[in-house]
Amino acid sequence: GDSVTQMEGPVTLSEEAFLTINCTYTATGYPSLFWYVQYPGEGLQLLLKATKADDKGSNKGFEATYRKETTSFHLEKGSVQVSDSAVYFCALSDSQFYFGTGTSLTVIP
Amino acid sequence: EAGVAQSPRYKIIEKRQSVAFWCNPISGHATLYWYQQILGQGPKLLIQFQNNGVVDDSQLPKDRFSAERLKGVDSTLKIQPAKLEDSAVYLCASISSGGSYNEQFFGPGTRLTVL
Numbered sequence: 001g002d003s004v005t006q007m008e009g010p011v012t013l014s015e016e017a018f019l020t021i022n023c024t025y026t027a028t029g030y031p032s033l034f035w036y037v038q039y040p041g042e043g044l045q046l047l048l049k050a051t052k053a054d055d056k057g058s059n060k061g062f063e064a065t066y067r068k069e070t071t072s073f074h075l076e077k078g079s080v081q082v083s084d085s086a087v088y089f090c091a092l093s094d095s096q097f098y099f100g101t102g103t104s105l106t107v108i109p
Numbered sequence: 110e111a112g113v114a115q116s117p118r119y120k121i122i123e124k125r126q127s128v129a130f131w132c133n134p135i136s137g138h139a140t141l142y143w144y145q146q147i148l149g150q151g152p153k154l155l156i157q158f159q160n161n162g163v164v165d166d167s168q169l170p171k172d173r174f175s176a177e178r179l180k181g182v183d184s185t186l187k188i189q190p191a192k193l194e195d196s197a198v199y200l201c202a203s204i205s206s207g208g209s210y211n212e213q214f215f216g217p218g219t220r221l222t223v224l
Contacts, residue, residue, distance in 0.1 A: 004151075034212060043113075043200065043215040044152070089151055096165060097142070097213060099151035 002027045006090050006100030013080055013107050021075040021103045023064075023090035031092040033057075033066050033073040038087045038102070047075075047088070080107045111135065113216035115201050121222045127189040130219045133182070134203030140164075142213065143176055143186050144200040152200055158184060188221075196223045 007022035025033065035047040035057070048057030053068035062077045073090060085107050090100040114133040122128050134141050139160050144152035155174065157164040161181040169176070173192070178184040188195055198220050202213040 006151075036215075043217040044202075044213075045215070046212045049212060091151075093211075096154060096157060097152075099153075101149070101151045 002031065002092060002094060002098050004090050004092055004098050004100040006103055008101070008103065010104040010106060013105070015082055015107055015109050016079045017107075019075070019077040019080045019084075019105070021088055021090075021105070023073045023075065023100060025071050025073065025090075025092050025098075027071075027092055027094060029094045031094040033064070034091040034093065035062070035064055035073070035075050036089040036091060036099075038089065040086070044089065080105070082107045082109055113201055113203055113214050115199075115216035115219055117219055118217060119220050119222075121224065122191055123224050124193055125190040127187065128191055128221060129185055129187045130199050130201075130221075132184045132186070132201030132216060134184075134201070135205075135214055138203035138205050138214070139181070140204045141178060141184050142200075142202040142204075143184070144202065146198045146200055146218070148197070155186070191221075191223045193223050196221055 003026045005024050032051045034049045036044040037047045038044050048059040050057040050066035056065045064073050064075045087102045087104045089102045141158045143155040146152045155169045156166040156176045158178045161178050176186045198218040200218045201216045204211050204213050
């Protein structure tokens, strides 16, 4: 069945460091791919999405490219801020949603 | 546009007690989901509704969990009787249509602690 595998955390970075969170997926069809973010005490919020191969989703300085050949959707940001501290979830959607286990990011000043 | 509403935000009960959670999705969203998120894990789908019909409840522990969406708007998830392993955050989400390209909008969740 479909599934999402995410890089395990926790990840701790200094402010302005480069961020990569790896995400790979398994799907039988042509899913849409998403990154959701969960700030402390809040619900999940969509960060970015890509609906077909080679699409790049971007938002708030974060980017991820839908790579069909490597079945990946890695999240990147060039310069993280303290306010980016949160848990990040990779997800795919075909007939239903499948979420990864989440990667906790802490950015220290 | 109002978001997905859930209540209560927190609930503490003893094992073998019953509990109910309520969700009101975004107006006009036909599809509603309930997820269970155990600490340190990603959300796990419990049940999906399309209007007032069940689309997928394959992962719902039907011996103790039940859910309904009688008028195709708000929904209730019930646990009876609760077990210790039911301690989790219960998330409700809605989507405007079933298209795979559409994002889900999540409520703030209900944090359940079973003692």
